[in-house]
Amino acid sequence: MECPVCKEPMLVIEYEGIELDLCDACHGVWLDEGELELLLGDHEMTHGFLTAGNPAAAKKEESRPCPICDAVMGKAVTGGKTPVVYDYCPHEHGLWFDRGELLSILEQGSSDGAAAAVVQWLRHVFPDSSTPQTKQETLNP
Protein backbone atom coordinates (compact mmCIF):
# COMPACT_ATOMS: atom_id res chain seq x y z
CA MET A 1 0.00 0.00 0.00
CA GLU A 2 1.24 3.48 -0.88
CA CYS A 3 0.98 6.58 1.26
CA PRO A 4 -1.73 8.72 -0.35
CA VAL A 5 0.32 11.85 0.39
CA CYS A 6 3.92 11.00 -0.52
CA LYS A 7 3.44 7.71 -2.43
CA GLU A 8 6.02 5.87 -0.33
CA PRO A 9 5.34 2.23 0.54
CA MET A 10 3.71 2.15 3.97
CA LEU A 11 4.74 0.03 6.93
CA VAL A 12 2.23 -1.99 8.87
CA ILE A 13 2.52 -1.63 12.63
CA GLU A 14 0.88 -4.08 14.99
CA TYR A 15 0.84 -3.48 18.71
CA GLU A 16 -1.32 -5.18 21.29
CA GLY A 17 -3.65 -6.56 18.69
CA ILE A 18 -4.32 -3.33 16.87
CA GLU A 19 -2.90 -2.69 13.44
CA LEU A 20 -2.36 0.44 11.43
CA ASP A 21 -0.48 1.49 8.33
CA LEU A 22 2.13 4.14 8.83
CA CYS A 23 4.02 6.23 6.34
CA ASP A 24 7.69 6.29 7.20
CA ALA A 25 8.15 9.65 5.52
CA CYS A 26 5.20 11.82 6.59
CA HIS A 27 3.97 9.83 9.62
CA GLY A 28 0.45 9.77 8.28
CA VAL A 29 -1.70 6.92 9.53
CA TRP A 30 -4.15 4.75 7.61
CA LEU A 31 -6.79 2.80 9.50
CA ASP A 32 -8.65 0.03 7.74
CA GLU A 33 -12.40 0.10 8.14
CA GLY A 34 -12.42 -2.86 10.52
CA GLU A 35 -9.42 -1.50 12.36
CA LEU A 36 -11.21 1.65 13.41
CA GLU A 37 -14.03 -0.43 14.86
CA LEU A 38 -11.51 -2.41 16.85
CA LEU A 39 -9.84 0.77 18.01
CA LEU A 40 -13.04 2.50 19.05
CA GLY A 41 -14.86 -0.54 20.35
CA ASP A 42 -18.52 0.38 20.67
CA HIS A 43 -18.08 3.91 21.80
CA GLU A 44 -21.13 5.55 20.35
CA MET A 45 -19.90 8.84 21.65
CA THR A 46 -16.69 8.63 19.65
CA HIS A 47 -18.56 7.81 16.46
CA GLY A 48 -20.71 10.90 16.89
CA PHE A 49 -17.70 13.02 17.69
CA LEU A 50 -16.01 11.95 14.46
CA THR A 51 -18.50 13.85 12.31
CA ALA A 52 -19.56 16.62 14.69
CA GLY A 53 -17.45 19.36 13.13
CA ASN A 54 -18.32 22.02 10.58
CA PRO A 55 -17.61 20.61 7.12
CA ALA A 56 -16.59 24.06 5.91
CA ALA A 57 -13.34 23.62 7.78
CA ALA A 58 -12.42 20.82 5.36
CA LYS A 59 -12.36 23.07 2.31
CA LYS A 60 -8.71 24.09 2.51
CA GLU A 61 -7.24 20.61 2.54
CA GLU A 62 -6.45 19.10 -0.82
CA SER A 63 -8.12 15.84 -1.69
CA ARG A 64 -6.32 12.50 -1.58
CA PRO A 65 -6.82 9.13 -3.21
CA CYS A 66 -7.81 6.10 -1.16
CA PRO A 67 -4.67 3.95 -0.92
CA ILE A 68 -6.78 0.85 -1.54
CA CYS A 69 -9.14 1.81 -4.38
CA ASP A 70 -7.74 5.17 -5.58
CA ALA A 71 -11.14 6.82 -5.29
CA VAL A 72 -10.99 10.44 -4.17
CA MET A 73 -11.47 10.42 -0.43
CA GLY A 74 -14.04 12.59 1.27
CA LYS A 75 -13.27 14.99 4.12
CA ALA A 76 -14.84 14.86 7.54
CA VAL A 77 -14.38 17.18 10.48
CA THR A 78 -14.48 16.19 14.11
CA GLY A 79 -15.99 18.09 16.97
CA GLY A 80 -13.96 19.38 19.88
CA LYS A 81 -11.94 22.53 20.56
CA THR A 82 -9.47 21.94 17.76
CA PRO A 83 -11.46 20.13 15.07
CA VAL A 84 -9.45 17.67 13.05
CA VAL A 85 -9.94 17.30 9.31
CA TYR A 86 -9.41 13.75 8.15
CA ASP A 87 -10.09 11.72 5.01
CA TYR A 88 -12.41 8.77 4.51
CA CYS A 89 -12.77 6.42 1.56
CA PRO A 90 -16.22 6.69 -0.07
CA HIS A 91 -16.15 2.90 -0.49
CA GLU A 92 -15.56 2.39 3.22
CA HIS A 93 -12.02 1.10 2.94
CA GLY A 94 -10.81 3.16 5.83
CA LEU A 95 -9.62 6.49 7.18
CA TRP A 96 -6.54 8.62 6.65
CA PHE A 97 -5.04 10.81 9.35
CA ASP A 98 -2.12 13.17 8.88
CA ARG A 99 0.66 13.17 11.42
CA GLY A 100 -0.68 13.40 14.98
CA GLU A 101 -4.32 13.77 13.93
CA LEU A 102 -5.44 10.39 15.18
CA LEU A 103 -4.03 11.00 18.63
CA SER A 104 -5.57 14.44 18.72
CA ILE A 105 -8.95 12.98 17.86
CA LEU A 106 -8.79 10.37 20.54
CA GLU A 107 -7.52 12.79 23.17
CA GLN A 108 -10.37 15.17 22.52
CA GLY A 109 -13.14 12.79 21.64
CA SER A 110 -12.94 10.43 24.54
CA SER A 111 -13.06 11.06 28.20
CA ASP A 112 -13.97 7.62 29.44
CA GLY A 113 -11.55 4.96 30.54
CA ALA A 114 -11.79 2.57 27.63
CA ALA A 115 -10.90 5.14 24.99
CA ALA A 116 -8.21 6.50 27.26
CA ALA A 117 -6.56 3.11 26.94
CA VAL A 118 -6.44 3.63 23.19
CA VAL A 119 -4.86 7.03 23.67
CA GLN A 120 -2.36 5.37 25.95
CA TRP A 121 -1.75 2.86 23.22
CA LEU A 122 -1.12 5.50 20.59
CA ARG A 123 1.22 7.40 22.91
CA HIS A 124 3.09 4.16 23.30
CA VAL A 125 3.34 3.69 19.59
CA PHE A 126 4.16 7.27 18.74
CA PRO A 127 6.01 8.63 21.78
CA ASP A 128 7.14 11.74 19.90
CA SER A 129 4.11 12.59 17.82
CA SER A 130 1.58 14.03 20.24
CA THR A 131 2.01 17.42 18.61
CA PRO A 132 -1.25 19.35 18.57
CA GLN A 133 -2.97 19.08 15.27
CA THR A 134 -3.21 22.86 14.79
CA LYS A 135 0.55 23.14 14.42
CA GLN A 136 0.39 20.66 11.59
CA GLU A 137 -2.18 22.73 9.77
CA THR A 138 0.12 25.73 9.71
CA LEU A 139 2.89 23.55 8.33
CA ASN A 140 0.72 22.60 5.38
CA PRO A 141 -0.07 25.77 3.49
Added chain:
Amino acid sequence: MFELIRQNKRRSLLLMGFMLLLLLGVGFAIGFAVVPASEPLDMGGATLYLPWGGLLGMGVAFLVWGVQALAAYSSGDRLLMAAAGAKKIQKQDHPRLFNVVEEMSIAAQLPKPPKVYIIEDMSLNAFAAGRDPNHAAVAVTAGLLSKLNRDQLQGVVAHEIAHIANRDVLFMTMAGIMVGSIIMLTEVFFRVMWYSNIGASRRYRSRRSSRDGEGAAKLILLVVALILAIVAPLLAQLLYFACSRQREYLADAGGAVYTRYPEGLASALETISGNPGDKKSVSKAMAPMYIVNPLEAGQRAISSLTSTHPPIEERVRILRSMGGGGSFADYAAAWNKVDGAGAARIPASALAQTAPVAARAANAQEPMAAITAAAAAPVGQASKTGVPTPSRRATPEATPRQRQRDTGDLLRRMNKFRFINCDCGIRIKLPPEYAKPKVKCVRCGKIHEVPRQP
Protein backbone atom coordinates in the same frame (compact mmCIF):
# COMPACT_ATOMS: atom_id res chain seq x y z
CA MET B 1 -22.28 -44.28 3.20
CA PHE B 2 -21.05 -46.61 0.48
CA GLU B 3 -24.51 -46.93 -0.92
CA LEU B 4 -24.82 -43.19 -0.87
CA ILE B 5 -21.66 -42.88 -2.91
CA ARG B 6 -22.65 -45.72 -5.22
CA GLN B 7 -26.07 -44.28 -5.78
CA ASN B 8 -24.57 -40.90 -6.52
CA LYS B 9 -22.11 -42.50 -8.88
CA ARG B 10 -24.81 -44.38 -10.74
CA ARG B 11 -26.95 -41.32 -11.09
CA SER B 12 -23.95 -39.28 -12.16
CA LEU B 13 -22.94 -41.75 -14.83
CA LEU B 14 -26.48 -41.84 -16.17
CA LEU B 15 -26.57 -38.09 -16.20
CA MET B 16 -23.17 -37.80 -17.81
CA GLY B 17 -24.25 -40.30 -20.47
CA PHE B 18 -27.33 -38.27 -21.21
CA MET B 19 -25.36 -35.04 -21.32
CA LEU B 20 -22.85 -36.68 -23.64
CA LEU B 21 -25.69 -37.66 -25.97
CA LEU B 22 -26.89 -34.08 -25.89
CA LEU B 23 -23.40 -32.86 -26.65
CA LEU B 24 -22.99 -35.28 -29.57
CA GLY B 25 -26.46 -34.39 -30.82
CA VAL B 26 -25.59 -30.72 -30.82
CA GLY B 27 -22.34 -31.53 -32.58
CA PHE B 28 -24.23 -33.50 -35.19
CA ALA B 29 -26.71 -30.70 -35.67
CA ILE B 30 -23.99 -28.15 -36.27
CA GLY B 31 -22.07 -30.38 -38.63
CA PHE B 32 -25.22 -31.23 -40.50
CA ALA B 33 -26.15 -27.58 -40.87
CA VAL B 34 -22.76 -26.82 -42.37
CA VAL B 35 -22.47 -29.88 -44.62
CA PRO B 36 -25.98 -31.25 -45.05
CA ALA B 37 -25.27 -34.70 -46.50
CA SER B 38 -22.94 -36.63 -48.72
CA GLU B 39 -23.38 -37.48 -52.32
CA PRO B 40 -25.37 -40.68 -52.62
CA LEU B 41 -23.29 -43.76 -52.03
CA ASP B 42 -24.11 -46.95 -53.73
CA MET B 43 -23.77 -49.67 -51.15
CA GLY B 44 -24.59 -52.91 -52.87
CA GLY B 45 -27.74 -51.69 -54.48
CA ALA B 46 -29.04 -49.51 -51.59
CA THR B 47 -28.47 -45.78 -51.83
CA LEU B 48 -27.06 -44.21 -48.68
CA TYR B 49 -26.59 -40.61 -47.77
CA LEU B 50 -23.86 -40.31 -45.21
CA PRO B 51 -24.07 -37.16 -43.09
CA TRP B 52 -20.34 -36.50 -43.11
CA GLY B 53 -20.78 -33.04 -41.69
CA GLY B 54 -22.88 -34.39 -38.85
CA LEU B 55 -20.36 -37.07 -37.97
CA LEU B 56 -17.51 -34.57 -38.13
CA GLY B 57 -19.50 -32.20 -35.91
CA MET B 58 -19.98 -34.98 -33.39
CA GLY B 59 -16.25 -35.58 -33.35
CA VAL B 60 -15.50 -31.91 -32.89
CA ALA B 61 -18.07 -31.61 -30.11
CA PHE B 62 -16.55 -34.56 -28.31
CA LEU B 63 -13.10 -33.06 -28.67
CA VAL B 64 -14.26 -29.68 -27.37
CA TRP B 65 -15.45 -31.36 -24.20
CA GLY B 66 -12.75 -34.02 -24.08
CA VAL B 67 -9.81 -31.66 -24.27
CA GLN B 68 -11.15 -29.44 -21.52
CA ALA B 69 -12.14 -32.39 -19.38
CA LEU B 70 -8.75 -34.02 -19.84
CA ALA B 71 -6.99 -30.80 -18.95
CA ALA B 72 -9.09 -30.44 -15.81
CA TYR B 73 -8.64 -34.09 -14.89
CA SER B 74 -4.91 -34.34 -15.46
CA SER B 75 -4.16 -31.11 -13.68
CA GLY B 76 -6.30 -32.27 -10.75
CA ASP B 77 -7.21 -29.30 -8.62
CA ARG B 78 -4.58 -26.97 -10.06
CA LEU B 79 -6.50 -25.73 -13.09
CA LEU B 80 -9.62 -24.84 -11.12
CA MET B 81 -7.63 -23.32 -8.30
CA ALA B 82 -5.70 -21.18 -10.76
CA ALA B 83 -8.98 -20.16 -12.41
CA ALA B 84 -10.33 -19.10 -9.02
CA GLY B 85 -7.12 -17.21 -8.20
CA ALA B 86 -6.46 -19.46 -5.21
CA LYS B 87 -3.00 -19.99 -3.76
CA LYS B 88 -1.84 -23.07 -1.91
CA ILE B 89 -0.78 -22.60 1.70
CA GLN B 90 1.14 -24.70 4.19
CA LYS B 91 0.22 -25.63 7.72
CA GLN B 92 2.43 -22.98 9.30
CA ASP B 93 0.67 -20.30 7.26
CA HIS B 94 -2.64 -20.87 9.03
CA PRO B 95 -2.54 -23.69 11.62
CA ARG B 96 -6.16 -23.15 12.70
CA LEU B 97 -7.56 -23.76 9.24
CA PHE B 98 -5.31 -26.78 8.80
CA ASN B 99 -6.46 -28.24 12.11
CA VAL B 100 -10.08 -27.89 11.07
CA VAL B 101 -9.39 -29.47 7.68
CA GLU B 102 -7.54 -32.37 9.30
CA GLU B 103 -10.29 -32.94 11.89
CA MET B 104 -13.01 -32.97 9.28
CA SER B 105 -11.01 -35.26 6.98
CA ILE B 106 -10.77 -37.76 9.82
CA ALA B 107 -14.48 -37.43 10.58
CA ALA B 108 -15.30 -38.03 6.90
CA GLN B 109 -12.78 -40.88 6.74
CA LEU B 110 -10.92 -39.40 3.81
CA PRO B 111 -7.69 -41.27 2.97
CA LYS B 112 -5.77 -38.04 3.54
CA PRO B 113 -6.56 -34.38 4.17
CA PRO B 114 -7.07 -32.31 1.02
CA LYS B 115 -4.69 -29.55 0.06
CA VAL B 116 -5.63 -26.13 1.34
CA TYR B 117 -5.90 -23.03 -0.83
CA ILE B 118 -6.68 -19.43 -0.01
CA ILE B 119 -8.53 -17.06 -2.30
CA GLU B 120 -7.28 -13.54 -1.73
CA ASP B 121 -10.65 -11.93 -1.45
CA MET B 122 -12.56 -10.49 1.45
CA SER B 123 -15.85 -11.95 0.24
CA LEU B 124 -17.03 -15.10 2.01
CA ASN B 125 -17.04 -18.37 0.11
CA ALA B 126 -15.45 -21.79 -0.27
CA PHE B 127 -15.28 -24.67 -2.74
CA ALA B 128 -13.61 -28.03 -3.27
CA ALA B 129 -11.82 -29.43 -6.31
CA GLY B 130 -9.91 -32.50 -7.38
CA ARG B 131 -10.40 -35.81 -9.09
CA ASP B 132 -10.86 -38.14 -6.11
CA PRO B 133 -10.41 -38.10 -2.33
CA ASN B 134 -6.70 -38.75 -2.82
CA HIS B 135 -6.25 -35.77 -5.10
CA ALA B 136 -8.51 -33.17 -3.58
CA ALA B 137 -8.26 -29.61 -2.43
CA VAL B 138 -10.42 -27.12 -0.59
CA ALA B 139 -10.28 -23.38 -1.10
CA VAL B 140 -11.63 -20.74 1.23
CA THR B 141 -11.58 -16.97 0.85
CA ALA B 142 -9.55 -14.81 3.18
CA GLY B 143 -12.77 -13.10 4.20
CA LEU B 144 -14.16 -16.40 5.38
CA LEU B 145 -11.16 -17.02 7.61
CA SER B 146 -11.47 -13.57 9.03
CA LYS B 147 -15.23 -13.49 9.64
CA LEU B 148 -16.19 -16.99 10.73
CA ASN B 149 -15.61 -18.39 14.18
CA ARG B 150 -14.25 -21.87 14.64
CA ASP B 151 -17.62 -23.64 14.68
CA GLN B 152 -18.71 -21.86 11.53
CA LEU B 153 -15.43 -22.50 9.76
CA GLN B 154 -15.67 -26.14 10.77
CA GLY B 155 -19.17 -26.35 9.29
CA VAL B 156 -18.07 -24.87 5.98
CA VAL B 157 -14.97 -27.07 5.76
CA ALA B 158 -17.08 -30.13 6.66
CA HIS B 159 -19.50 -29.25 3.84
CA GLU B 160 -16.62 -29.11 1.36
CA ILE B 161 -15.05 -32.28 2.72
CA ALA B 162 -18.44 -33.97 2.34
CA HIS B 163 -18.40 -33.01 -1.35
CA ILE B 164 -15.01 -34.70 -1.60
CA ALA B 165 -16.12 -37.77 0.35
CA ASN B 166 -19.32 -38.07 -1.72
CA ARG B 167 -17.20 -37.80 -4.88
CA ASP B 168 -19.16 -34.82 -6.06
CA VAL B 169 -16.16 -32.82 -7.08
CA LEU B 170 -15.04 -34.65 -10.20
CA PHE B 171 -18.60 -35.05 -11.38
CA MET B 172 -19.38 -31.37 -10.88
CA THR B 173 -16.25 -30.39 -12.76
CA MET B 174 -16.86 -32.74 -15.69
CA ALA B 175 -20.58 -32.00 -15.89
CA GLY B 176 -19.88 -28.29 -15.58
CA ILE B 177 -17.45 -28.47 -18.47
CA MET B 178 -20.04 -30.41 -20.46
CA VAL B 179 -22.74 -27.83 -19.86
CA GLY B 180 -20.23 -25.16 -20.85
CA SER B 181 -19.30 -27.06 -24.04
CA ILE B 182 -22.94 -27.51 -25.02
CA ILE B 183 -23.66 -23.83 -24.52
CA MET B 184 -20.56 -22.92 -26.47
CA LEU B 185 -21.39 -25.23 -29.37
CA THR B 186 -24.98 -24.06 -29.68
CA GLU B 187 -23.78 -20.48 -29.74
CA VAL B 188 -21.48 -21.43 -32.59
CA PHE B 189 -24.38 -23.19 -34.28
CA PHE B 190 -26.62 -20.16 -34.22
CA ARG B 191 -23.84 -18.03 -35.54
CA VAL B 192 -23.32 -20.50 -38.37
CA MET B 193 -27.05 -20.47 -39.10
CA TRP B 194 -27.04 -16.71 -39.13
CA TYR B 195 -24.09 -16.17 -41.42
CA SER B 196 -24.40 -19.12 -43.72
CA ASN B 197 -26.90 -19.11 -46.54
CA ILE B 198 -28.74 -22.11 -45.24
CA GLY B 199 -31.97 -20.19 -44.87
CA ALA B 200 -31.53 -18.28 -48.07
CA SER B 201 -30.22 -20.98 -50.31
CA ARG B 202 -33.60 -22.46 -51.05
CA ARG B 203 -34.78 -19.18 -52.43
CA TYR B 204 -32.07 -19.01 -55.06
CA ARG B 205 -31.88 -22.64 -55.85
CA SER B 206 -34.38 -24.33 -58.01
CA ARG B 207 -36.55 -26.52 -55.87
CA ARG B 208 -36.52 -29.04 -58.60
CA SER B 209 -32.76 -29.36 -58.56
CA SER B 210 -32.84 -31.69 -55.64
CA ARG B 211 -35.05 -34.67 -55.56
CA ASP B 212 -38.20 -33.89 -53.56
CA GLY B 213 -37.82 -36.68 -51.00
CA GLU B 214 -34.25 -35.74 -50.22
CA GLY B 215 -35.16 -32.09 -49.81
CA ALA B 216 -37.93 -32.86 -47.34
CA ALA B 217 -35.68 -35.18 -45.35
CA LYS B 218 -33.04 -32.47 -45.20
CA LEU B 219 -35.55 -29.90 -44.06
CA ILE B 220 -36.86 -32.15 -41.32
CA LEU B 221 -33.34 -32.89 -40.14
CA LEU B 222 -32.56 -29.20 -40.12
CA VAL B 223 -35.64 -28.40 -38.05
CA VAL B 224 -34.73 -31.19 -35.64
CA ALA B 225 -31.22 -29.77 -35.43
CA LEU B 226 -32.57 -26.31 -34.68
CA ILE B 227 -34.88 -27.54 -31.96
CA LEU B 228 -32.10 -29.58 -30.47
CA ALA B 229 -29.80 -26.59 -30.43
CA ILE B 230 -32.41 -24.54 -28.62
CA VAL B 231 -33.38 -27.20 -26.14
CA ALA B 232 -30.00 -28.82 -25.45
CA PRO B 233 -28.40 -26.09 -23.33
CA LEU B 234 -31.53 -25.70 -21.23
CA LEU B 235 -31.84 -29.42 -20.78
CA ALA B 236 -28.18 -29.78 -19.90
CA GLN B 237 -28.45 -27.04 -17.30
CA LEU B 238 -31.61 -28.49 -15.82
CA LEU B 239 -29.97 -31.88 -15.49
CA TYR B 240 -26.90 -30.37 -13.96
CA PHE B 241 -28.80 -28.16 -11.56
CA ALA B 242 -31.16 -30.88 -10.42
CA CYS B 243 -28.20 -33.04 -9.55
CA SER B 244 -26.12 -30.30 -7.96
CA ARG B 245 -28.97 -29.22 -5.68
CA GLN B 246 -29.31 -32.75 -4.39
CA ARG B 247 -25.59 -32.84 -3.72
CA GLU B 248 -25.70 -29.57 -1.83
CA TYR B 249 -28.25 -31.03 0.58
CA LEU B 250 -26.15 -34.13 1.04
CA ALA B 251 -23.03 -32.05 1.65
CA ASP B 252 -24.96 -30.00 4.21
CA ALA B 253 -25.95 -33.24 5.89
CA GLY B 254 -22.28 -34.22 5.92
CA GLY B 255 -21.39 -30.82 7.34
CA ALA B 256 -23.79 -31.40 10.21
CA VAL B 257 -22.78 -35.02 10.82
CA TYR B 258 -19.00 -34.58 10.71
CA THR B 259 -19.09 -31.61 13.06
CA ARG B 260 -22.01 -32.92 15.14
CA TYR B 261 -22.91 -29.26 15.35
CA PRO B 262 -25.47 -28.26 12.68
CA GLU B 263 -25.70 -24.72 14.02
CA GLY B 264 -22.09 -24.06 12.95
CA LEU B 265 -22.89 -24.57 9.27
CA ALA B 266 -26.30 -22.94 9.61
CA SER B 267 -24.94 -19.69 11.00
CA ALA B 268 -22.00 -19.81 8.57
CA LEU B 269 -24.42 -20.06 5.64
CA GLU B 270 -26.32 -17.07 6.95
CA THR B 271 -23.14 -15.08 7.30
CA ILE B 272 -21.87 -16.10 3.87
CA SER B 273 -25.15 -15.25 2.14
CA GLY B 274 -24.53 -11.64 3.15
CA ASN B 275 -21.34 -11.41 1.05
CA PRO B 276 -20.58 -14.44 -1.15
CA GLY B 277 -18.59 -12.42 -3.69
CA ASP B 278 -19.71 -10.48 -6.72
CA LYS B 279 -20.52 -11.38 -10.25
CA LYS B 280 -17.33 -9.85 -11.56
CA SER B 281 -14.88 -11.90 -9.53
CA VAL B 282 -16.47 -15.29 -10.16
CA SER B 283 -16.69 -17.07 -13.49
CA LYS B 284 -20.04 -18.51 -14.52
CA ALA B 285 -18.58 -21.98 -14.88
CA MET B 286 -17.14 -21.96 -11.38
CA ALA B 287 -20.09 -20.38 -9.59
CA PRO B 288 -22.01 -23.62 -8.95
CA MET B 289 -19.01 -25.08 -7.16
CA TYR B 290 -19.02 -22.66 -4.26
CA ILE B 291 -20.77 -23.39 -0.98
CA VAL B 292 -23.07 -20.46 -1.74
CA ASN B 293 -23.48 -19.66 -5.43
CA PRO B 294 -22.26 -16.06 -5.77
CA LEU B 295 -24.44 -15.53 -8.83
CA GLU B 296 -27.59 -16.65 -7.04
CA ALA B 297 -27.20 -14.92 -3.71
CA GLY B 298 -29.39 -11.90 -3.42
CA GLN B 299 -32.19 -13.51 -5.36
CA ARG B 300 -34.38 -14.37 -2.44
CA ALA B 301 -36.91 -16.31 -4.47
CA ILE B 302 -37.74 -19.91 -3.80
CA SER B 303 -35.49 -22.38 -5.50
CA SER B 304 -36.20 -22.16 -9.18
CA LEU B 305 -35.47 -24.86 -11.71
CA THR B 306 -32.35 -23.09 -12.82
CA SER B 307 -30.65 -22.54 -9.48
CA THR B 308 -27.64 -24.66 -8.63
CA HIS B 309 -28.16 -24.42 -4.90
CA PRO B 310 -31.22 -24.78 -2.71
CA PRO B 311 -32.20 -21.44 -1.18
CA ILE B 312 -30.05 -20.56 1.83
CA GLU B 313 -33.10 -20.04 4.02
CA GLU B 314 -34.18 -23.59 3.43
CA ARG B 315 -30.73 -25.04 4.00
CA VAL B 316 -30.49 -23.13 7.27
CA ARG B 317 -33.99 -24.13 8.31
CA ILE B 318 -33.22 -27.81 7.77
CA LEU B 319 -29.99 -27.60 9.76
CA ARG B 320 -31.80 -25.83 12.60
CA SER B 321 -34.62 -28.39 12.59
CA MET B 322 -32.33 -31.25 13.46
CA GLY B 323 -33.57 -31.00 17.03
CA GLY B 324 -30.33 -31.59 18.85
CA GLY B 325 -29.41 -34.63 16.77
CA GLY B 326 -26.25 -34.96 14.74
CA SER B 327 -26.79 -37.92 12.41
CA PHE B 328 -27.85 -38.41 8.81
CA ALA B 329 -31.22 -39.63 10.12
CA ASP B 330 -31.69 -36.37 12.00
CA TYR B 331 -30.88 -34.41 8.87
CA ALA B 332 -33.27 -36.51 6.80
CA ALA B 333 -36.03 -36.01 9.36
CA ALA B 334 -35.41 -32.28 9.41
CA TRP B 335 -35.35 -32.17 5.62
CA ASN B 336 -38.65 -34.01 5.63
CA LYS B 337 -40.15 -31.56 8.05
CA VAL B 338 -39.03 -28.52 6.10
CA ASP B 339 -39.64 -29.61 2.54
CA GLY B 340 -41.68 -32.77 2.80
CA ALA B 341 -39.61 -35.22 0.79
CA GLY B 342 -36.20 -35.29 2.38
CA ALA B 343 -35.90 -38.78 3.76
CA ALA B 344 -36.76 -40.26 0.43
CA ARG B 345 -33.64 -38.71 -0.97
CA ILE B 346 -31.15 -39.91 1.60
CA PRO B 347 -30.32 -43.57 0.98
CA ALA B 348 -31.67 -45.98 3.54
CA SER B 349 -28.27 -47.43 4.32
CA ALA B 350 -26.93 -44.05 5.37
CA LEU B 351 -29.91 -43.64 7.65
CA ALA B 352 -29.70 -47.12 9.12
CA GLN B 353 -25.97 -47.00 9.64
CA THR B 354 -26.05 -44.05 11.96
CA ALA B 355 -27.10 -44.73 15.51
CA PRO B 356 -28.56 -41.73 17.31
CA VAL B 357 -25.93 -39.04 17.69
CA ALA B 358 -26.39 -36.03 19.88
CA ALA B 359 -25.22 -32.75 18.52
CA ARG B 360 -22.41 -31.33 20.59
CA ALA B 361 -22.44 -28.00 22.32
CA ALA B 362 -21.05 -24.87 20.75
CA ASN B 363 -17.42 -24.26 21.48
CA ALA B 364 -16.83 -21.01 19.76
CA GLN B 365 -17.86 -18.42 22.32
CA GLU B 366 -14.83 -17.93 24.49
CA PRO B 367 -11.54 -19.71 24.77
CA MET B 368 -12.52 -21.03 28.22
CA ALA B 369 -15.95 -22.19 27.08
CA ALA B 370 -14.33 -24.04 24.21
CA ILE B 371 -12.13 -26.00 26.54
CA THR B 372 -14.91 -26.95 28.91
CA ALA B 373 -17.23 -27.88 26.06
CA ALA B 374 -14.52 -30.04 24.57
CA ALA B 375 -13.95 -31.74 27.89
CA ALA B 376 -17.66 -32.31 28.41
CA ALA B 377 -18.31 -33.75 24.96
CA PRO B 378 -18.77 -37.51 25.01
CA VAL B 379 -15.78 -39.40 23.68
CA GLY B 380 -15.80 -42.78 22.04
CA GLN B 381 -18.85 -42.37 19.87
CA ALA B 382 -16.79 -43.09 16.82
CA SER B 383 -17.11 -46.84 16.91
CA LYS B 384 -20.83 -46.73 17.55
CA THR B 385 -21.80 -44.39 14.77
CA GLY B 386 -19.28 -45.02 12.06
CA VAL B 387 -18.52 -41.33 12.17
CA PRO B 388 -15.49 -40.64 14.32
CA THR B 389 -15.83 -37.66 16.58
CA PRO B 390 -13.58 -34.80 15.61
CA SER B 391 -10.40 -34.80 17.62
CA ARG B 392 -10.35 -32.35 20.48
CA ARG B 393 -9.26 -28.93 19.52
CA ALA B 394 -5.61 -28.23 20.03
CA THR B 395 -6.01 -24.48 19.91
CA PRO B 396 -8.47 -22.31 21.81
CA GLU B 397 -10.97 -20.21 19.90
CA ALA B 398 -9.48 -17.07 18.40
CA THR B 399 -11.13 -13.71 19.00
CA PRO B 400 -12.51 -11.86 15.97
CA ARG B 401 -9.61 -9.45 16.23
CA GLN B 402 -7.10 -12.28 16.30
CA ARG B 403 -8.81 -13.91 13.32
CA GLN B 404 -8.65 -10.72 11.34
CA ARG B 405 -4.97 -10.33 12.26
CA ASP B 406 -4.10 -13.93 11.36
CA THR B 407 -5.83 -13.61 8.02
CA GLY B 408 -4.10 -10.33 7.26
CA ASP B 409 -0.72 -11.81 8.11
CA LEU B 410 -1.46 -14.88 6.00
CA LEU B 411 -2.24 -12.71 2.99
CA ARG B 412 0.85 -10.61 3.62
CA ARG B 413 3.05 -13.68 3.85
CA MET B 414 1.56 -14.87 0.58
CA ASN B 415 2.48 -11.49 -0.86
CA LYS B 416 6.08 -11.55 0.34
CA PHE B 417 5.86 -9.15 3.25
CA ARG B 418 8.69 -9.28 5.80
CA PHE B 419 7.98 -9.34 9.53
CA ILE B 420 10.08 -7.80 12.27
CA ASN B 421 9.28 -8.27 15.95
CA CYS B 422 10.76 -5.48 18.02
CA ASP B 423 11.64 -6.11 21.67
CA CYS B 424 9.35 -3.26 22.69
CA GLY B 425 6.33 -5.32 21.63
CA ILE B 426 5.73 -3.76 18.25
CA ARG B 427 5.50 -5.89 15.14
CA ILE B 428 6.52 -4.25 11.90
CA LYS B 429 5.32 -5.65 8.58
CA LEU B 430 7.25 -4.46 5.57
CA PRO B 431 5.82 -4.62 2.06
CA PRO B 432 8.05 -6.06 -0.68
CA GLU B 433 8.26 -2.55 -2.19
CA TYR B 434 10.00 -1.28 0.93
CA ALA B 435 13.53 -0.92 -0.42
CA LYS B 436 15.46 0.70 2.44
CA PRO B 437 17.99 -1.58 4.16
CA LYS B 438 17.04 -0.45 7.68
CA VAL B 439 13.86 0.47 9.48
CA LYS B 440 13.45 2.41 12.73
CA CYS B 441 10.98 1.17 15.32
CA VAL B 442 8.33 3.84 15.75
CA ARG B 443 8.02 3.14 19.44
CA CYS B 444 11.48 2.59 20.88
CA GLY B 445 13.60 3.94 18.09
CA LYS B 446 15.61 0.78 17.68
CA ILE B 447 17.10 0.37 14.22
CA HIS B 448 16.32 -2.98 12.61
CA GLU B 449 18.01 -4.57 9.64
CA VAL B 450 15.40 -5.29 6.99
CA PRO B 451 15.43 -9.00 6.14
CA ARG B 452 16.14 -9.90 2.53
CA GLN B 453 13.22 -10.49 0.22
CA PRO B 454 12.04 -14.06 0.75
